[in-house]
Amino acid sequence: MTLHFKVKLLALRLLSNHYRNNVDGQSPSEFFSQFKLLPTEMMDAAQQAFPYYRREQLEEIFLGLINLGREHLPFDQLYSFITEKQFRRSIESITSNVLMHFVPGNFVEKVLLNGCLAPTLIQHREYEPSHFGCAANGKNEKVAFTRTVRQKWDKSNDILSEAKSRLDPNVQIELPFVSCFTEIPVEAIEFHAEHYGAFGLAFKKSRLLDEERFQIIRPVAYLDACESSVIPLLIAAIEDNWDHPGKRIRLLRDLFLTKPHNKLGFYPENAFSTYYEREWRYVSHLSWFRFEPTDIEFITVPSQSLTSLGYNALKEGGSVNQAAWTDGHPYKGHEKWVGYKVLEVAEQLKLKVMPIPILK
Helix, strand or coil: CCHHHHHHHHHHHHHHHHHHHCCCCCCHHHHHCCCCCCCHHHHHHHHHHCCCCCHHHHHHHHHHHHHHHHHHCCHHHHHHHHHCCHHHHHHHCCCCCEEEEECCHHHHHHHHHHCEECCCCCCHHHHCHHHHCCCCCCCCCCCCCCHHHHHHHHHHHHHHHHHHHHCCCCCCCCCCEEEEEECCCHHHCHHHHHHHCCCEEEEEHHHHCCHHHHCCEEECEEEECCCCCHHHHHHHHHHHHCCCHHHHHHHHHHHHCEEEECHHHHCCCCCCCHHHHCEEEEEECCCCEECCHHHEEEEEEEHHHCCHHHHHHHHCCCCCHHHCCCCCCCCCCCHHHHHHHHHHHHHHHCCCEEEECCCC
16 A cells, blocks of 8 residues: 555545534635644544554654645545545445345334344354365364353244244343344345345434444454354353353354355355344343434335335335325235335334335
């Protein structure tokens, strides 16, 4: 990475901050003309842009911004790059500003009205290398939880499964609660929705990163189940500390923020690899994932559950009312009935709705 490119990245970071906080109407050139020293807040911005660099490396980049950058960087173009949303569009081609959670259609109404997601059941075998067919000469093929821990884990999942059927968040178990999300860009979500269903809630990522409300939500780390030393170390530590609740919960949180694969899971031609899910997870021992309607950017419904009239109305930014069926209410239990009830709740909570076409 050349100094010039590093300077450009730092300039983007500083300009982005300036754009958000520019109450004085300063031009980019006026903004950068102030940089004669290395004020703490500017060094903090440099640290954010380059989190793994030492201070002396950051000072080199910062001085480059002052000396080289003033002469050669097109500040006005960089500023336009941010203010005209080109930067956001380029980022959103590989990620998303929402995290999506898909829900079975018959649960969406309850989930929206209750303001909580039922946790995912995490199985212990998902972390045992034997589940991934690791070769007999692999170093992890014999790593597994003991029978005692498996029984305690299964008991917690049995309790949680029964609570999920009632959507009862007041349950106590020995495992952390986990809710799963994807940051696949919305424009590329159809294949994912084909597997999980197209009834989904798109949460604002910036709201979910508020740790005072959501404790911890992070992207999962995809690991090689047969080669990684992380999984065996965590399994051994969880075994040793199961009867120490604080340590057990922290270790299980670390485990649940990983996702093992065998090597085939990373091959680009494997269209069914969960690696392509771009998964994030909420992990908490305190409560299920709770939310407010204002945390939701929009909800999604399968386009097949709408008439062509309703689909076109929503696609063109119309109201939920405009998406009502012209042939009256479909019969109860039919996909269109589920969609209709979801739209009614969306209207009640003033939520935007996006139809998603499912592959046929």
